[in-house]
Amino acid sequence: SGPDFCPTVNRAxxxxxxxxxYNRPEIREFVRAASIQEAECYxxxxxxxxxxxxxxxRVQEICEFAKKMGxxxxxxxxxxxxxxxxxxxxxxxxxxxxxxxxxxxKAGATPKETIGIKDHEKVKIGEFDTMCSPIVQAAILxxxxxxxxxxxxxCVGHDSLFFKYSDAFCTVLVAKDRVLAHNPAGALYTSGT
Numbered sequence: 290s291g292p293d294f295c296p297t298v299n300r301a302x303x304x305x306x307x308x309x310x311y312n313r314p315e316i317r318e319f320v321r322a323a324s325i326q327e328a329e330c331y332x333x334x335x336x337x338x339x340x341x342x343x344x345x346x347r348v349q350e351i352c353e354f355a356k357k358m359g360x361x362x363x364x365x366x367x368x369x370x371x372x373x374x375x376x377x378x379x380x381x382x383x384x385x386x387x388x389x390x391x392x393x394x395k396a397g398a399t400p401k402e403t404i405g406i407k408d409h410e411k412v413k414i415g416e417f418d419t420m421c422s423p424i425v426q427a428a429i430l431x432x433x434x435x436x437x438x439x440x441x442x443x444c445v446g447h448d449s450l451f452f453k454y455s456d457a458f459c460t461v462l463v464a465k466d467r468v469l470a471h472n473p474a475g476a477l478y479t480s481g482t
Contacts, residue, residue, distance in 0.1 A: 319458065322357040326350055347462060348378065352385045354460075355437050364435030365391035366426040366451050368442035371471075374463060375441045390433040394421040394443060423447040427454035442471060 291298045311320055328334065330345045345353075355363060363382055367375035375391055382389045401411055401420045411418040421444060430438055431454075438457050440448055442465040452459055469475040 319358065322354060326354045326357065329353070348381060351437075351439060351460060351462065352382065352387075355387065356385075358437070360387070360436040362388045362390065362433070362435050364430035364433065364438040364457065365389060366423065366430065366438055366440050366443060366455075367391060367393060368421075368444065368465060369393050369395050371442035371463060371465075378439070378441060378462065390430060390435055392426045392429045394423065394426060394447065395419045396429065397422050397425045399425075421447045423451035424454050427451050427456075431456045 293299065297304070311317055330343050330350060332342050332344050333340070365375055365378060365382075372393070375393075379389050379391055398419050399422055401418045404420055406418075406420070408414055423443060427438075427450075435457050438451075438455050438459045440451065440459060440461045440463070442463045443451055444465055448461070448465075463471050464473050465471060466473040466475070
């Protein structure tokens with residue numbers, strides 16, 4: 290039971306059809322590994338009453354999940370403004386035994402004028418300004434045949450294009466938020482104050 294707007298109540302037929310997608314072999318193993326990973330991020334799960342006590346940071350979760358899936362080659366699509374973070378992630382992933390391919394958002398050095406940006410619309414008014422190119426990032430990682438791509442700080446919209454063009458599954462390690470130290474949930478936590 291639930292309120293009228295609850296999709297479990299008013300979208301039951303669609304949900305039944307959609308749940309069949311989990312029976313596709315490549316999806317089934319992926320969602321199974323993701324569910325196991327979710328559970329393993331808490332300790333004392335057998336204690337009653339269960340009090341959620343998370344113990345793993347997302348970087349560790351990504352490494353463990355990639356190993357569960359048997360992935361060897363990981364891609365990093367990162368923003369040039371988060372180069373130190375991408376470099377640190379690369380070191381961690383390599384130390385965990387992964388082959389890592391990374392590509393910065395400005396790959397190709399394509400002028401913003403190429404997409405119709407006018408000078409007053411640039412970040413660097415009156416100067417050469419390279420566009421972010423998430424489609425190029427996805428194409429490079431596709432060519433490298435990465436098995437899981439990790440986003441590190443791609444801009445809103447650019448991240449969406451990367452998801453659309455990536456052949457591999459994707460996950461986000463860092464969501465860009467220039468004001469809140471890349472913690473966009475901070476705005477939600479303070480929305481009532």
